Amino acid sequence: MTQRQCNLIIDSPAELPKSFCDANDVTVLHFSYTEADDPEGGLSGVDDMFESRSAHDFYEAMRKGAQPMTSQPSQLEFETAFRAAIESGVPTVYLAFDSGISGCYEGALTALERVREDLGKKGRHAEFYIVDTKLPSTPLNLLAWEAVRQRDNGLTAKQLADWASEAHFFIHTLFMVDDLKALAHGGRIPSGVASIGTALNIKPLLSVDLDGKLTFAGVARGRKKGLRRLAENYLKHHDPSTFMVAIGNADCQHDARTLQDLIEKGCGEALVLESNIGPTIGSHVGPAMVSCCFWGDDRRENLPVPDQIASGVKSK
Structure with missing residues (x-):
């Protein structure tokens, strides 16, 4: 298999199918949801794009009164994914979920800084770009599909990061x-x-x-x-x-x-x-x-x- 120009990481709210991500070497970081007011857990789970729960079941529960809240990926998940990407030796681009409605982007910056420190020289010199896409859900889906195409058409990690930083406009x-x-x-x-x-x-x-x-x-x-x-x-x-x-x-x-x-x-x-x-x-x-x-x-x-x-x- 030919090595790709760069690693590509996205968040689950980009709503790309798991099959597409697996086929195109896209790493997914998962948000989660939970109904905190329900002592039995209520409508809770990992945002895995309805692999473990169907879209109909999820929304039917909301129609019946469920009110889940959401959480961004944990610092551990950020760090695990970032460390693996850096240790692969391949430049990386992470298309972070919309900072206008989530703290995900800031959390990712903190995690990357910690991983760089832990890996020393290798971490400091690794080519790793975090892009605040300023997009949620369906528009992020559109961006992510095209980002995969642009990467596979030859954009370097730096070029892809620059492209993605402008794309939301x-x-x-x-x-x-x-x-x-x-x-x-x-x-x-x-x-x-x-x-x-x-x-x-x-x-x-x-x-x-x-x-x-x-x-x-x-x-x-x-x-x-x-x-x-x-x-x-x-x-x-x-x-x-x-x-x-x-x-x-x-x-x-x-x-x-x-x-x-x-x-x-x-x-x-x-x-x-x-x-x-x-x-x-x-x-x-x-x-x-x-x-x-x-x-x-x-x-x-x-x-x-x-x-x-x-x-x-x-x-x-």
Whole structure:
């Protein structure tokens, strides 16, 4: 077997299938979830992309009232994976989960520093890059698929890290949440707003800003209108040189297929990456979320001028 240009490490919320990761030498670090208020453990487990529990079983438990919380990989898991990568002698790129909604990136930096110290000269000189992707879930899935392709097309570890650091500016994301209760439970919105939104059948549309934080992008009255908004967003903003679109769903495959049909009717062709919204994001958004992510124009150019200036300052 030909040795690859670099080791590639991702987090489980990238939602890549285990079979794909195994076939492409991608190491996965696992988040976990637990229902701390349930004395018997409740809905708890490792985010292994539904290898040990089906997506339907997970979301059905949430429909019945389960409210799991999530945790990033432990320092031990970080250190074990980083040590193995460094000792392999192959340069490494780790695409870390969104720092805008998780402390995973900071935890990884701490773990890498400790491993470098433990390994002495070999650790200090090892080529190891940690990239804050500023992306969660389906957009991270889109990035990870393409990162594997870019690596296998010859990018070095340094080139791949530089590529990934810029990539999130060109990934457009819009997703629809069916019920506001899960967001309220996680402190994302006031509980009173959740109750009103549910009563009015309002489906919130959310996105991810340049810092990786969740942001409201509007509302739709009902799921059908929401799915049309997702399709229209793709048809309006996708890069015409690529028809790749990542569609994620939280136990609502029928809606994902409807969205795909709407996109294909509008543009004639699309290369669809389908994924199940995993437990890490699912714990916070609840069942029946649908997301649509794709490559498009530089999102920095769509900012008001003062925000463009601030973005440039942050990137220096």
